[in-house]
Amino acid sequence: MSEIPAKATSSEDTSGGTAARDAAGPLGAGTWQSSPPGSMYDYIKVASFSIGPDGLIDQWSRRAAQLFGVSAQEAVGKDPIEAFVSTELRERGHRKMAEILDGGEWTGVVPFRMPRNRKAGAGGPASGARGPHVPDPHVPGQYGPAPYTEGIAEVYVMPTETESGEHAAVCIVVDVRALRRIETDLAASQAIFGQSPFGFLLFGTDLKVQRANRPFAAVFGGRADDHRGRTVHDYLPRGEADRVQAALRRVLESGESVTDMQLVGPAPDSAERRHWSINLYRVHSGSGRPIGVAGLATDVTRRHAAAREAAHARRNLALLNEAGARIGNSLDLETTARELLDVVVPGFCDLASVDLYQGLLAGDESALNSRSLADGSAELRRVAAASAVADVPYLEASGGDGVVEVGAVHRYAFNSPCADALRTARPQFVPAASGGLIQSTLAVPMVAHDTVVGLARFARTKGSEPFNDRDRALAVELAARAAVCIDNARLYRREHERALILQRSLLPPDDPEASGLDIACRYLPGNAATEVGGDWFDVIELPGHRTALVVGDVMGRGLRAAVAMGELRTAVRTLALLDLEPAEVLSALDEIARGLGTPGSPSSPAPGPGGGVQQATRAARRAGDADLSEVYLATCVYAVYDAVTRRCTFANAGHLPPVLVEPGEGALMLDVPPGMPLGVGGEPFEEVEVELPEGSLLALYTDGLVESRDHPLDEGLSAFRSALDDPSPALEDVCDHVLTTLDTHHGEDDIALLMARVQGLPADAVGDWTLPREPRSVGRAREFTRAQLTQWDLEPLVDTTELLVSELVTNALRYGEGEIRLRLLLDRTLVCEVWDAGLVQPRRRRARDTDEGGRGLQLVGLLSASWGSRRTPRGKTVWFELPLPDGDSAAVDPTEALLSLY
Structure with a gap:
């Protein structure tokens, strides 16, 4: 039985049949019309063939040839059971066929087979061509070597009669796999429309909405069905709607998808501008005919806002990175100020200037603590200025007070925003003068270590975006970085002469190394108000993988105290290399310290093999009748660590006790008898031997670390022990943590800190x-x-x-x-x-x-x-x-x- 095709129109209807239906008018008797795109028969290919009274195929449709991959020439005259049913199912198949030819009717799912070199739905050969061999069930051995593939079909067999009244049958066959694909497609479509969190639209070929999902309706109001028949002009402003309309038509005609099309428009019942990203795809019927356009809409308003914020953040980060690379390359105050302006003009502002306190530039450190700083009226010098505008080369001192050139000394008026910024150490927005080119100005104090060193001003001319809070935060960060570099330059200039004296006698060369110890040390000098102190430390390598650790503090201040400290440090190194016991080293140092206060005492009293200790002793005796104030007193703790036994021997001359932190334990002060300070004499020194567990931490320090006017000694020692409980494995980090945690910025005294982590020699x-x-x-x-x-x-x-x-x-x-x-x-x-x-x-x-x-x-x-x-x-x-x-x-x-x- 062959198929009867529908009457075709003269040309393909790309509008999905809508135009054809409209032209034909209402259906009536004798009216033939093509099905619209998306008809059931576009998706389900129904095949048919007829079986004669003899049980053999007598008609074979083209759809059957496509489904089974066998042409009519090959199929007609064959037994369908023998040709398409596997051997194990043939007996049952013949019984069913006999029942059908007796007038029965049957519907069911039947496995079938076809030649392996044919694919279901591929179609058979053209008329007159010889296709693959179909075995003849009456010829023995025909099914043995032939390769086959398997399929499953849903079959409806109905009985028929011939002209002579004999029983025959017609078979209607549908490929089950096609049905499964339709089920999957329907499930996917339902998931997209029913469960997708994004707005989804389906436009017909007339570019009207055929279907919308709930998320789309939730944004634009109403139920999903209410949007059927609408156009994009119902949702967007005219300009944006025209863009989308053109894109829909282009996608429908060309089939080229549109991805991430950006749209802007207000949300319903809201004046807020929203941003959407639209993706458009053409939708096809089962036969490949276009039936519309699918649109996926995503609200990307937050993404746009985040992108703007990210762009600003990238700009700020780029400026900060540039500032980090370009500011502070010189220890000159004026050069550092110019480096700041090179970074901000024109990338951040159009004009900028830097003013520093005149007292700071003149080297008068006491000026930074004067009352004039408290009221913001101290003299400033303009050390740098930059402009990207030819008509405005310099910024005025204050609103209407005239232009200040580089190098000029000036003051800000007491009530001006700039003076207020200097007083409060907070940035201020400066009002723009009417009729001027400058529309926005920021006055940012330059603060380093809680001290205001100057003022940076940033200005933008008309036509530029005014400063906002984000710009103010960036300006504060840039000014702070420059201020730290300027303050470092100031401190460098102040400490340069001191460093020339102390660097050769105070610290060990390079990074101290010791066998079985990880060493970290810090030395912080006092501030400008204090004279040079006498704190020192040393790490001395001894024979047998032993190490001497020394921390000391000469009482008093000034150059003489620093020289005495240098001489004592030299003496300690000499005595240590003689491999004396710790108590013997301190006893010899005591006699040397007593000799330092005697007029005409040796400049290098350290003993040597030839009797230096005896010379120092005689000098100390000659000073016995001298006033005690002329004798240099010093405290010192001397320890010798053996990396093999991990035992450490301590001797203490009036110094603060060492602190030991064992793994997993809290910090504790070692009970080392303090003894008398060096230079007093008359008392022997005691030794204490302590075994240091592997990984333990030993800390030696001076009193400047734990004592100040605002923090008594007991409080400082408790804070020091608490700071040492930090479990950081890096010793340098522990040092930094201690100095950060404790009050080390008082500047009343020098600070020396020596820390050692025990790493004994392994047994092997x-x-x-x-x-x-x-x-x-x-x-x-x-x-x-x-x-x-x-x-x-x-x-x-x-x-x-x-x-x-x-x-x-x-x-x-x-x-x-x-x-x-x-x-x-x-x-x-x-x-x-x-x-x-x-x-x-x-x-x-x-x-x-x-x-x-x-x-x-x-x-x-x-x-x-x-x-x-x-x-x-x-x-x-x-x-x-x-x-x-x-x-x-x-x-x-x-x-x-x-x-x-x-």
Whole structure:
């Protein structure tokens, strides 16, 4: 049974059938008319074929050829069950066919198959062409090797009769997959219209609204159905509506989508201007004919507002970045002011100027604390000015008071906004003069460290946008950055001469380094009202991966106190290198401090190997009858830390106690007997040994950190301990946190802070052996040394170290007493120590050519970077140190070193 097509019009109706229906008028008898686009048959392809009384296909429609991929020539005369049903379903299929040919009717879903090289819906070959082979059910073996694909069809089989009255049948077939696609499309359409949070419209080919969803109706009022039949002119101003109308027509005709079309218009019942983003897409029927345009509308008003804010923020950020890069490159006050104006003109304003206090420029620090600053009437000097307007090169001093040129000294009137800005340290808007070119001016005080140093003025001419609150905040930030740089330049000029004296005697060179310790330190001088103080600190590396930590404070002020501090620091370093115990170091320093106040005392009283301590003692005795005010008193805490044992020995001369922070614990002050200050004399100093846990924090400081007029000592110590509870892993951050938390800006005294975090040597970096007092211990010492250095991957040092270890162990056997202890320490250098119970210190001498001995210590001194000996509670220790190989420098050949001794 073939299909009967509808009567076609002379040309394709792109209007979706609307024009055709309107032209034809009402439907009547004998009227034929095409279905409009979107008809059911555009989406569902219905195929049909007829079956004769013999059960074979006798008619095959073109839709059937498209569905099954088999032409009429191939299908007619074939058994449909054998041709299109799989083997396992054929028996049931034949029974159903027999029932139908007996007059039955059946509807159901049937799996079918078709040749694999044909696709359902692809259509069969043209008339007369030979298509793929359709197996003949009567020929054996026809179905074996043929490849097939599977499909599912919904079938309606109705009985028919031939002219002779025989039973036949007609089959109506629909591809189930097409039905599923329609269901999916309907579900997606319902989701878009019913659940989408955006406004959705469907325009017909007449560009009228056919459907709208609820979010769209919520914006423009009414129910969704109320918008049917409306046009875009019902929603937008005429100009915007014409744009959308043209876009709709263009999309409908060309099929090219429109994305992110920006529209502006008022919302219903509101004068507020809204911004929308419109996306337009052409919609097609199942046969591919255009049936309208879909529109998606999104309210982007907030996005536009955010974009404007972002643009302003980007501009502000760009100015701040430029300010950070260009302002403060010089420590000159005038240059820094000009750098500020180079940034703001013309990017931020049209005119600008910078005024700084005349007293600040003249170096009169006391002028910054005068009463004239409090009322804003102090003299200012215009140090910089810039203009992007040729007609207005300079800003006036105040409204109508005349133009102030660069270099001129002037005052602002007491009641002027500029004077008010200087008094209150708050920016002020300056009213514009009537008839002038300037329409908006900002007066911004330049504040650094709570001190006003000057005034920056920014102006915009007519035609530019007036300053707003956002601009005022940016101006304050720019002025603050410049003020900090100007204040830094001022402080640099003030401290320059002091730094020349103190930098050579106060701080350790570069960043202090110590074995087993992470060091951080800070030194803050007093303000301009105070003279140079005598606070100091030091970090001294000692043999055996030990470190001496020193913090001291010379009482008094002025240059003499600073010189005394420098001499004491030099003496401490000298005594520390003699490897004395902490109490002995402080005792020697006490005698030296007593000698500093004596007229004619040595300028460098630090003791040396030749009896410097005795000289200082005699000088102190000569000063015994002198007035106590002439004696320089100083407090000092001296600590020696051993990175191997993680034990630290303290001695204190009247100084504030050290503070220890153990991991997971609060800060506590160590109980170290304070003793008398240096220079008093007559009292011995006590030592305290403390084991420092791994990761603990040790802090040494001077009283300027914890004491001021406004904060008593107890309160300052409590605040210091609380500040040290900060769990920051970076020691530099801990230092900064302490200085930020405590009141360190009072400027009444210098501040010295030395902090050390314990990082003891790991166990695998220490080799320790006890050797019996017998000759074979020399060989065993070499074996231990070679094995340990090999384990540490220090093969280049094996020969040299073995040779030097042999010399030290041999000396211990010959001249020492008791058991011998050999220890190797690996950190930034390799240290070897040989211990014995003898008290006699080794002495290096120059061996003559004929001497058979005396060259051992010469060899040690020649091959090692340094060597020495020190006393211990149970004898002495002789040590040497070797640098680690860096891959570039060649190690010293022991053979060549031996030959050089002769």
